[in-house]
Amino acid sequence: MELKDKLVSSFLAFENTINIDAPVHDIRSQAIKVFEEKGFPTKKEEAWKYTSLNAVLKHDYSIFPKEENALEFKDVKKYFLYDLDTYKIVFIDGKYSSHLSETTHDKIDVCLMSSALVHDKYKPIIDNYFNKIAPKDGLTSLNTAFSKEGAYIYIAKNKLADKPIQIIHFSTGKESAQMLQPRNLIVVEENSHVQIIERHQSLTDNPVLTNAVTEIFVDKRAIVDYYKIQNDNQNASLIDNTYIEQQAQSLASVHTFAFGGNITRNNLNFYQKGEGIDSVLNGVTIIEGKQHVDHNTLVHHKEPNCESHQDYKGIFDEKATGVFNGKIIVDKEAQKTNAFQSNNNILLSDKATINSKPQLEIFADDVKCSHGCTIGQLDDNALFYMKSRGIGEKEARALLMYAFANNVLESVKIPQLKTRINKLIANKLGVSIGFDL
Amino acid sequence: MLEIKDLHASVEGKEILKGLNLNVKAGEIHAVMGPNGAGKSTLANIIAGKEEYEVTGGGILLDGEDIEELAAEERAHKGVFLSFQYPVEIPGVTVTNFMKTAINETRKAQGLEEMPAKDMLKKIREKSELLEIDRKFLSRSLNEGFSGGEKKRNEIFQMAMMEPKLAILDETDSGLDIDALRIVANGVNKLKGENNAIIVITHYQRLLDHIVPDYVHVLYDGKIVKSGSKELALELEEKGYDWIKEEINA
Numbered sequence: 216m217e218l219k220d221k222l223v224s225s226f227l228a229f230e231n232t233i234n235i236d237a238p239v240h241d242i243r244s245q246a247i248k249v250f251e252e253k254g255f256p257t258k259k260e261e262a263w264k265y266t267s268l269n270a271v272l273k274h275d276y277s278i279f280p281k282e283e284n285a286l287e288f289k290d291v292k293k294y295f296l297y298d299l300d301t302y303k304i305v306f307i308d309g310k311y312s313s314h315l316s317e318t319t320h321d322k323i324d325v326c327l328m329s330s331a332l333v334h335d336k337y338k339p340i341i342d343n344y345f346n347k348i349a350p351k352d353g354l355t356s357l358n359t360a361f362s363k364e365g366a367y368i369y370i371a372k373n374k375l376a377d378k379p380i381q382i383i384h385f386s387t388g389k390e391s392a393q394m395l396q397p398r399n400l401i402v403v404e405e406n407s408h409v410q411i412i413e414r415h416q417s418l419t420d421n422p423v424l425t426n427a428v429t430e431i432f433v434d435k436r437a438i439v440d441y442y443k444i445q446n447d448n449q450n451a452s453l454i455d456n457t458y459i460e461q462q463a464q465s466l467a468s469v470h471t472f473a474f475g476g477n478i479t480r481n482n483l484n485f486y487q488k489g490e491g492i493d494s495v496l497n498g499v500t501i502i503e504g505k506q507h508v509d510h511n512t513l514v515h516h517k518e519p520n521c522e523s524h525q526d527y528k529g530i531f532d533e534k535a536t537g538v539f540n541g542k543i544i545v546d547k548e549a550q551k552t553n554a555f556q557s558n559n560n561i562l563l564s565d566k567a568t569i570n571s572k573p574q575l576e577i578f579a580d581d582v583k584c585s586h587g588c589t590i591g592q593l594d595d596n597a598l599f600y601m602k603s604r605g606i607g608e609k610e611a612r613a614l615l616m617y618a619f620a621n622n623v624l625e626s627v628k629i630p631q632l633k634t635r636i637n638k639l640i641a642n643k644l645g646v647s648i649g650f651d652l
Numbered sequence: 653m654l655e656i657k658d659l660h661a662s663v664e665g666k667e668i669l670k671g672l673n674l675n676v677k678a679g680e681i682h683a684v685m686g687p688n689g690a691g692k693s694t695l696a697n698i699i700a701g702k703e704e705y706e707v708t709g710g711g712i713l714l715d716g717e718d719i720e721e722l723a724a725e726e727r728a729h730k731g732v733f734l735s736f737q738y739p740v741e742i743p744g745v746t747v748t749n750f751m752k753t754a755i756n757e758t759r760k761a762q763g764l765e766e767m768p769a770k771d772m773l774k775k776i777r778e779k780s781e782l783l784e785i786d787r788k789f790l791s792r793s794l795n796e797g798f799s800g801g802e803k804k805r806n807e808i809f810q811m812a813m814m815e816p817k818l819a820i821l822d823e824t825d826s827g828l829d830i831d832a833l834r835i836v837a838n839g840v841n842k843l844k845g846e847n848n849a850i851i852v853i854t855h856y857q858r859l860l861d862h863i864v865p866d867y868v869h870v871l872y873d874g875k876i877v878k879s880g881s882k883e884l885a886l887e888l889e890e891k892g893y894d895w896i897k898e899e900i901n902a
Contacts, residue, residue, distance in 0.1 A: 602725040602728070618743060618745045
């Protein structure tokens with residue numbers, strides 16, 4: 216049976232596991248209809264022209280977590296930012312792991328979607344925000360239909376999350392193939408601040424397909440910094456759908472570090488709904504083999520005097536393929552918008568590919584928008600220069616690649632995270648020198 | 653220290669060096685002069701190990717060892733240093749971190765421990781003072797936005813940091829004003845010792861007023877066609893290269 220049919224027919228079974236009288240269930244029921252109609256995207260759609268899901272959809276995925284699987288912290292410690300005090304929301308094969316997590320209800324709510332969706336205490340927030348900005352495309356609708364578990368973070372007005380929050384999804388490989396659909400909701404009210412680090416990690420080479428949806432609401436003058444570490448195993452594919460709505464004078468930044476996985480697709484949409492907003496989208500992609508990473512971004516400027524800054528760097532080796540599709544819409548009302556986009560790429564092999572496509576739709580007449588895209592190789596003269604100073608070929612190449620990605624790394628606000636990302640890059644490039652650029 | 657014997661080299665099939673001989677002993681300064689296109693920079697790049705050049709005959713011995721098969725970094729580990737005619741801009745890498753990486757990678761290759769941070773800072777301070785380099789300069793990206801003179805001064809700063817056995821200065825005087833020339837020459841002279849050697853490649857006599865060579869060689873059409881003492885440089889300055897060309901063609 217095709218995955219689509221399997222998912223649609225499983226919806227009845229899914230309904231037996233949840234309270235179908237809850238208002239949220241109407242949303243789910245409508246969503247499964249949308250998915251049934253639209254299905255998975257194909258390369259015929261403009262937005263999916265360079266990314267085919269065909270191969271990953273062929274596996275016979277188990278689509279509900281069957282049993283509770285346990286993991287010992289010591290075995291998975293390396294996937295955590297363990298040298299930093301954080302809240303943790305951890306899932307194992309789609310089920311919440313209280314053992315590995317550290318949640319709170321003290322002033323702020325850092326907890327689970329499964330409880331937020333059923334308890335009355337959270338009802339006003341769920342009613343106001345759940346599924347309010349997620350678009351009605353096939354994949355997002357599929358996630359909405361089966362939405363049950365994920366991270367729920369609510370930072371009330373004038374509150375500061377006292378430490379960063381890690382959201383980690385483990386896949387143990389106990390199933391021969393597994394599909395995961397976490398659904399996250401993050402609401403940050405006026406003047407509040409939160410930092411979030413998210414990671415998907417499969418622990419074996421069994422195929423995993425994650426179709427995640429995260430809705431983030433950033434109220435007036437609030438600050439949200441979101442970091443995504445995508446360094447998964449070679450048979451783990453990720454479709455990450457992140458939608459962010461910002462109110463006046465808020466600042467939201469998303470950093471995406473794509474270093475691994477099979478097929479990774481990031482749909483990252485920012486909707487600006489007030490004046491004086493700043494949106495930051497940064498990414499570093501370093502992949503090889505047959506890995507594929509597709510960044511599909513949208514920034515929709517709807518009000519005057521706002522900014523957006525996009526800076527995506529990509530390094531592609533062997534037969535790796537990359538896509539950057541960055542769309543900026545500036546409405547007629549959004550005068551004095553400053554929108555910047557840059558996408559710079561290095562191809563290390565003749566067989567690596569990057570498709571880079573900026574799309575600007577500007578309806579206001581007094582705006583500053585710039586976009587730039589470069590595709591190049593490592594500079595031979597720079598390599599010789601470094602080697603002539605005693606720096607070996609591999610290290611010289613690594614140093615040049617570090618330097619290339621450095622400004623994105625520089626904007627990471629959590630020092631321990633920056634160190635970790637540096638180490639991940641060093642490992643990836645096979646060098647032992649720690650660059651402190 | 654350096655023995656170049658009947659060296660033939662070509663780039664993209666075109667022969668540039670056509671049987672070049674040069675002997676440099678420890679403690680000596682050699683100047684290599686010659687008209688444009690004679691092969692001066694090719695010689696410098698070949699000694700440093702640039703891969704685009706193909707050695708088609710003869711050889712280069714460093715302390716008796718054939719270094720032809722060694723990569724550029726391995727030659728650096730053995731004490732070869734090239735001050736570039738056109739230093740490369742590397743955005744995102746500061747001068748300080750570049751030098752730290754260069755020194756520690758070299759030490760690693762020589763089987764030594766990394767240099768302690770304190771010693772490194774001390775050395776950087778001393779050598780930057782020697783070249784009259786502003787400390788702020790050291791935290792800028794390597795060569796990015798540097799003036800021609802700053803780039804050359806930075807090259808000699810790197811030479812001071814690396815303390816090479818054999819330094820090749822490829823047109824280090826070009827782009828330098830008279831003050832910078834004096835500072836750079838003073839730096840080079842301080843680094844000169846009994847155990848190292850310097851090859852100065854230049855078009856003009858003026859650098860040789862400050863860095864006084866023991867030998868002057870004229871490189872023309874891929875060969876050393878004339879060698880002499882420092883007076884030869886003065887003669888070249890005065891009369892140009894035409895008389896040499898005539899001598900050879902006669």
